Amino acid sequence: MSIPQVPEEEGRQGDGDPLGDLRSVLVTSVLNLEPLDEDLFRGRHYWVPTTQRLFGGQIVGQALVAAAKSVGEDIHVHSLHCYFVRSGDPKVPVLYQVERTRTGASFSVRFVKAVQHGKPIFICQASFQRVQPSPVQHQFSMPTVPPPEELLDYEALIDQYLRDPNLQEKYRVGLNQITAQEVPIEIKLVNPPTLSQLERMEPKQMFWVRARGFIGEGDIKMHCCVAAYISDYAFLGTAMLPHLCQHKVHFMVSLDHSMWFHAPFRADQWMLYECESPWAGECGTMWGKGTDPGVAGIMASWSVLFPTSCGKTVQVILGPYPMLWHPDLQNDKVGLSMKGIPF
Helix, strand or coil, X not given: CCCCCCCCCCCXXXXXXXXXXXXXXXXXXXXXXXXXXXXXXXXXXXXXXXXXXXXXXXXXHHHHHHXXXXXXXXXXXXXXXXXXXXXXXXXXXEEEEEXXXXXCCCEEEEEXXXXXXXXXXXXXXXXXXXXXXXXXXCCCCCCCCCCHHHCCCHHHHHHHHHCCCCCCHHHHHHHHHHHCCCCCEEEEECCCCXXXXXXXXXXXXXXXXXXXXXXXXXCHHHHHXXXXXXXXXXXXXXXXXXXXXXXXXXXXXXXXXXXXXXXXXXXXXXXXXXXXXXEEECCCCCCCCXXXXXXXXXXXXXXXXXXXEECCCCEEEEEXXXXXXXXXXCECCECCCCCCCCC
């Protein structure tokens, strides 16, 4: 899988951004793996959360990059299914070992193991498919929401909260920690909560997201890898919205993470991320589902995450329901194919 180049005359459209945007750091750094041997790669870290454990989205995205490098350019990502085995150490790189489980005429499967200190911290199965037209097409309708141009970006929204003299100190500390982090994606909340709503909210939220910088059309697999990176941002936070004032959670982790990719899209253009947590309970089995929609209204990908939260005060499992929609893909001839639909 190649890294797309930035055309000299091309930049981001529709937002007033200058032509010739710099390439996204997600492409040039975060997801740019170092090849060590055949099917063996090394990934380094760009952003480490305040938990000082590796960001799960980085591991998912880098693992998908490693798997994608072992298939042909005309073979595209169909789905991935992952397990987080151990917490990642931000002080050392991650090694990605790819096993070519099957290479068929239409479908191929790759197994990826992420290793640190000689032990697996993450395992992933990725399925790839040669693109084939399907006469059977349908999809859910994209939610009706304000366009991203009408919404405040995350930084402006947080600044608005911090300037409010009635903001409780516990929220002020958390918001300052967020602003201190340089994340490589842009976020705009669709329905940002008021200060009074912060006390108790439904476990649902929608926001526009896109990679910072320019990726271009390039290899669709790279956009899938970027979407995989983005997909892990909102799960745990969404599931905790109804419980912000009830419990002190000391430990939250993602355990399972799955995605299905339905149609071509661009991760450097605005995508609507719909995230919902339908259930939370004791540590154990749980179910959740999700989707990545985009601005134009085509369901670009579908993701499922099985996170868990275990702390000294409370033990819960969180089941988010994320969706990502890509608006620029909506037309009469593009729809959701049969592939990737779980029955």
